[in-house]
Amino acid sequence: MKILGIETAVDESAAAVVEDGYRVLSSVVSSQAEIHQKYGGVVPELAARNHVATIIPTIDLALAKAHTKLSDIDCMAVCTTPGLVTALLVGIETARTFGCVMQKPIIAINDLESHAFACWLEDEELFRKTQRKENWPMIYLIVSGGTTQLFLANYFGEFRSLGQTLDDAVGEAFDKVAKMLNLGYPGGPIIEKTALKGNVEAYKFPRPMLHSKDLNFSFSGLKTAVLYKIKELQKISSRQIADLAASFQQAAIDVLVKKTLQAADEYRVKAIAVGGGVAANNFLRNNFQQKSRVPVYFPLKKYCTDNAAMLAGCAYYYAQKKIFTPLDKIKPFCYQNIKGKTIDNST
Ligand code: KG4
Numbered sequence: 581m582k583i584l585g586i587e588t589a590v591d592e593s594a595a596a597v598v599e600d601g602y603r604v605l606s607s608v609v610s611s612q613a614e615i616h617q618k619y620g621g622v623v624p625e626l627a628a629r630n631h632v633a634t635i636i637p638t639i640d641l642a643l644a645k646a647h648t649k650l651s652d653i654d655c656m657a658v659c660t661t662p663g664l665v666t667a668l669l670v671g672i673e674t675a676r677t678f679g680c681v682m683q684k685p686i687i688a689i690n691d692l693e694s695h696a697f698a699c700w701l702e703d704e705e706l707f708r709k710t711q712r713k714e715n716w717p718m719i720y721l722i723v724s725g726g727t728t729q730l731f732l733a734n735y736f737g738e739f740r741s742l743g744q745t746l747d748d749a750v751g752e753a754f755d756k757v758a759k760m761l762n763l764g765y766p767g768g769p770i771i772e773k774t775a776l777k778g779n780v781e782a783y784k785f786p787r788p789m790l791h792s793k794d795l796n797f798s799f800s801g802l803k804t805a806v807l808y809k810i811k812e813l814q815k816i817s818s819r820q821i822a823d824l825a826a827s828f829q830q831a832a833i834d835v836l837v838k839k840t841l842q843a844a845d846e847y848r849v850k851a852i853a854v855g856g857g858v859a860a861n862n863f864l865r866n867n868f869q870q871k872s873r874v875p876v877y878f879p880l881k882k883y884c885t886d887n888a889a890m891l892a893g894c895a896y897y898y899a900q901k902k903i904f905t906p907l908d909k910i911k912p913f914c915y916q917n918i919k920g921k922t923i924d925n926s927t
Pocket of ligand 1: 590632667718721724725726727750751755766768769772840856857858860861864884885886
């Protein structure tokens with residue numbers, strides 16, 4: 581079964597063709613990062629206008645790379661939540677139009693769920709393992725520029741939130757700390773690289789909510805503590821920049837790992853799947869592998885940040901059960917659930 585994924589949630593126009601849930605025939609991502617860089621964040625109107633210009637060529641390229649015609653696609657997966665409303669609408673209306681013209685069914689996908697599915701893209705063995713119910717439940721940890729959230733998943737399509745950040749997302753904290761240190765954007769990869777030369781124990785930064793009983797997170801206090809330390813140091817050397825990056829990164833990772841393992845113990849899960857841009861971080865990966873008693877899955881790095889392959893991979897489970905989203909129900913902030921219901925969070 582071939583599924584075409586379409587993604588326009590924030591500042592990436594993406595399209596992909598995935599076969600049978602894990603075989604990626606093509607994955608094309610057209611990033612707008614350069615356009616938004618000078619504003620220090622994504623400008624929604626600019627994002628939507630650029631999606632309008634790029635989404636059709638992006639889909640064309642994904643189909644060409646997959647040596648597939650639109651008529652050979654079995655169904656389409658479109659990201660409907662979370663995201664910027666005007667940006668989401670471009671992908672949704674594109675999918676709806678193709679759906680009407682080509683008579684292809686569509687599945688409205690929750691991007692957060694699909695981030696976990698990125699873990700078994702291109703990994704047939706893991707894909708087959710996750711088909712078996714005895715390897716569930718799982719904890720999903722989704723860590724990106726806009727989200728830090730833990731989910732309990734009993735099986736494909738059956739997931740519920742256990743906790744989330746009460747303020748900044750962890751990726752946002754990486755981006756802001758990089759900005760404070762004049763390292764550039766996006767901050768995550770630069771902080772990680774800079775931290776390689778630093779000492780994680782040089783500065784004692786707080787681990788917010790590390791001992792709270794719930795499964796929520798908070799990163800704004802950690803970010804502010806870094807700001808105060810920078811002010812206190814006044815003129816900082818490159819050695820101190822590396823130490824600040826390393827100490828900040830370790831503090832953020834300590835909280836992510838501890839809370840996720842707490843959730844894994846509490847719900848006696850069989851595995852943990854980590855997704856989202858921050859899942860590309862090697863320190864996070866190593867910390868999990870060292871401390872977890874259950875297997876921890878990570879996507880290939882190219883599938884950590886937003887992409888359409890994970891949407892198409894996720895949609896496979898719905899398509900197999902012939903669960904599609906009616907054309908008149910697809911809109912921003914709705915998504916399909918495995919019981920056949922379209923959840924509408926738009927109001
Ligand atoms: O999933 P994504 O594309 O989502 C959003 O757009 O929200 O993730 C982007 C985020 C950025 O905040 C970026 O700094 C962070 O993921 N990121 C990383 C790394 N690579 C990307 N954070 C830490 N370490 C990395 N290696």
